[in-house]
Amino acid sequence: MADDKTENAQTRHDGGEPRRQTRRGRVLRLAATAVILACAAIAAFVVWQFYVTAPWTRDGRVRVQVASIAPQVSGQIVELRVADNQTVKKGDVLYVIDPADFEIAIATAQAEMENREADLSVKRTQAARREALTTLSTSIEEKQQFAGTAKIAEAALASAKAQLSQAKINLGRTQVRATVNGRVTNLLLRVGDYATTGTVNIAVIDTDSFWIDGYFEETKMAHIHVGDPVSAELLGYDPLIRGTVESITLGISIANAAPSTQGLPSVDPVYTWVRLAQRVPVRIRIEAVPDGVALVAGMTATISVGEPGRHRSDWFQRMRRRLTGAPEMSPDVP
Numbered sequence: 001m002a003d004d005k006t007e008n009a010q011t012r013h014d015g016g017e018p019r020r021q022t023r024r025g026r027v028l029r030l031a032a033t034a035v036i037l038a039c040a041a042i043a044a045f046v047v048w049q050f051y052v053t054a055p056w057t058r059d060g061r062v063r064v065q066v067a068s069i070a071p072q073v074s075g076q077i078v079e080l081r082v083a084d085n086q087t088v089k090k091g092d093v094l095y096v097i098d099p100a101d102f103e104i105a106i107a108t109a110q111a112e113m114e115n116r117e118a119d120l121s122v123k124r125t126q127a128a129r130r131e132a133l134t135t136l137s138t139s140i141e142e143k144q145q146f147a148g149t150a151k152i153a154e155a156a157l158a159s160a161k162a163q164l165s166q167a168k169i170n171l172g173r174t175q176v177r178a179t180v181n182g183r184v185t186n187l188l189l190r191v192g193d194y195a196t197t198g199t200v201n202i203a204v205i206d207t208d209s210f211w212i213d214g215y216f217e218e219t220k221m222a223h224i225h226v227g228d229p230v231s232a233e234l235l236g237y238d239p240l241i242r243g244t245v246e247s248i249t250l251g252i253s254i255a256n257a258a259p260s261t262q263g264l265p266s267v268d269p270v271y272t273w274v275r276l277a278q279r280v281p282v283r284i285r286i287e288a289v290p291d292g293v294a295l296v297a298g299m300t301a302t303i304s305v306g307e308p309g310r311h312r313s314d315w316f317q318r319m320r321r322r323l324t325g326a327p328e329m330s331p332d333v334p
Helices: 002-053 100-132 140-172 218-223 310-324
Strands: 056-063 066-069 075-080 093-097 175-177 182-185 202-206 211-217 229-234 241-248 279-288 300-305
Touching: 093 202, 100 140, 211 218, 211 229, 211 241, 211 300, 218 279
Parallel strands: none
Antiparallel strands: 056 211, 056 300, 066 202, 075 093, 093 175, 182 202, 211 279, 229 241, 229 300, 241 279
């Protein structure tokens, strides 16, 4: 009988041990699952902060000013001194218009001016002679008439001088010059083409005017200020371009602001529940371009406001303050 009791007790002991091990394993699995979920939540929060509120964007474009060159006089092009994609300096001659007609205009204006000078000399002499006579020999009205004739001759001479000056200016304008330092682009002009006054026929990229436009989502604008340092990475280049935020635009186009036929605003209905953030242009002044990086207008860039990696540490600091309940610190406080 005693042996049977001992055997039953041993059986209960042996059966309880596996159950305790099973419960312990279940607890460990639940704890591991909880840790994984917590890590996933933290990772999701960090990713949200990185992609939604961080001051960076992949939507950046290199931009440049283009000088549209148009002649100030008309005529046939007799000499082309540049080639496509050639580098030029401000004041370099790009092409020459046939100067023959303008040289003739100068000669004509010169002859007219000499004629007006001779006529003025005669008129002044006549007026002086009449002025020297007494009122017994001539009337006051006649004196005034000859003095007025001399004044008219003076005005005619001034007009002739102005025409001569304009003719010389027009001759100088037959040499069309570059207005900026840069590079000729998309050159289609040829010798023999006719240049028309005011019609653009050559373009020069102003190489001193490069800048970058970054199109940031409106959720990130709170972290962008004028003067903030910027790093930009061009697609295809590893070195970073350094710059600063020069200005932020104060307006973008709104489709709903267009008036309807009755002058009322035409507002389109919104069906989607996802609201996309507007993108705001930010102008970035380029401070330094690494060696080997060629700026080309239209290239895409990834733009980060602040020192590289600094904004990431700022996100973690903000996240820590939110989790711990610490007060927000001023940006000037390290």
